[in-house]
Amino acid sequence: MKQLSLDCQLHPNQRVSHFEAPNMPELPEVEHARQLIEQTAKGYRIIEVGCASDSVVLEGVTAAEIRQALRNRIVCAARRRGKHIWLELDKRPWPCFHLGMTGAFHTANTSPIKLVTSHVVEEKQWPPRFTKLHLTLSNESELVMTNKRRLGRIRLRQDPTGEPPISQLGFDPLLDLPSLEKFSEWLTGRSGAIKSLLLDQSFAAGVGNWIADEVLYQAKISPKRPTHQLSKSEIKIIRLRLRHIIETAVQANADASKFPKTWLFHRRWNKNANSELAGHSIEFITVGGRTTAWVPELQR
DNA sequence: CTCAGTGTTCAGTG
DNA sequence: TCACTGAACACTGA
Numbered sequence: 001m002k003q004l005s006l007d008c009q010l011h012p013n014q015r016v017s018h019f020e021a022p023n024m025p026e027l028p029e030v031e032h033a034r035q036l037i038e039q040t041a042k043g044y045r046i047i048e049v050g051c052a053s054d055s056v057v058l059e060g061v062t063a064a065e066i067r068q069a070l071r072n073r074i075v076c077a078a079r080r081r082g083k084h085i086w087l088e089l090d091k092r093p094w095p096c097f098h099l100g101m102t103g104a105f106h107t108a109n110t111s112p113i114k115l116v117t118s119h120v121v122e123e124k125q126w127p128p129r130f131t132k133l134h135l136t137l138s139n140e141s142e143l144v145m146t147n148k149r150r151l152g153r154i155r156l157r158q159d160p161t162g163e164p165p166i167s168q169l170g171f172d173p174l175l176d177l178p179s180l181e182k183f184s185e186w187l188t189g190r191s192g193a194i195k196s197l198l199l200d201q202s203f204a205a206g207v208g209n210w211i212a213d214e215v216l217y218q219a220k221i222s223p224k225r226p227t228h229q230l231s232k233s234e235i236k237i238i239r240l241r242l243r244h245i246i247e248t249a250v251q252a253n254a255d256a257s258k259f260p261k262t263w264l265f266h267r268r269w270n271k272n273a274n275s276e277l278a279g280h281s282i283e284f285i286t287v288g289g290r291t292t293a294w295v296p297e298l299q300r
Numbered sequence: 301c302t303c304a305g306t307g308t309t310c311a312g313t314g
Numbered sequence: 315t316c317a318c319t320g321a322a323c324a325c326t327g328a
Contacts (some may be wrong), residue, residue: 026306029306054312100305100306100307100308101305101306101308102305102307149305185313199307201308209305209306210306291305
């Protein structure tokens with residue numbers, strides 16, 4: 001576990017605490033990270049940039065290009081679409097981020113202010129292990145992106161929404177959920193299992209494995225059901241559950257302990273525990289190449 | 301030691 | 315073209 005060194009090393013210093021987005025980067029977690037970035041950096045200038053020379057995480061750019069693009073820029077906004085985040089700066093190109101499975105944003109401040117929507121985490125080291133990008137801002141706060149498994153990506157784009165990969169995303173359930181008419185039109189035009197479609201980022205951007213399972217559990221529909229044979233009322237329920245689950249998780253700041261206790265979410269993580277939900281057993285199968293938790297007796 | 305895994309992409313097959 | 319499968323990516327932790 002050698003950590004790639006930052007080629008612009010910043011003085012590691014002691015912090016009382018720092019804040020980080022939890023680690024389960026589907027839409028709600030990514031939205032929470034976006035809010036964290038705005039609270040920390042919006043309106044401030046980037047004074048120093050540390051960037052790891054990690055050719056896996058840096059896609060199509062070098063650490064030097066990242067540093068040059070970000071240094072002395074003002075952070076105007078942090079935007080999100082699906083699981084992608086990008087910063088609007090006072091000058092292009094702009095940095096774009098995907099967290100992969102193990103990415104997170106962390107912030108620290110010399111005089112910690114209360115960040116209502118953030119988790120206070122015990123200080124271990126700063127900057128944290130697996131830091132890929134380390135920004136120091138003109139308000140004396142610091143913003144770090146970490147990526148343990150290196151499945152995350154950092155890119156530079158002149159026009160993030162107009163270029164891949166963000167331009168290839170489908171609708172974002174929080175930003176532009178389609179009307180029921182459009183939604184069912186798109187759904188019936190596809191074949192394959194409904195769960196696979198929900199996971200398809202060019203269909204619904206931001207839906208990940210647990211959200212797809214949760215939607216289908218609450219809609220009482222089997223994850224294996226072929227999309228084209230869903231009834232109009234089932235499609236309606238899927239759409240409403242999709243919106244409801246994501247809105248609820250976002251309002252909870254992606255804090256799983258605040259999710260409703262009735263959710264399948266709380267039971268899906270320990271497969272060995274022989275979990276039950278509402279008196280029915282939870283089964284684990286593979287759909288669309290992904291572990292799928294469902295309750296066969298309740299989902300048709 | 302083995303193996304699954306919150307995500308994405310690509311090659312190969314049907 | 316669509317849809318599916320498996321592998322690859324890289325590493326942690328059970």
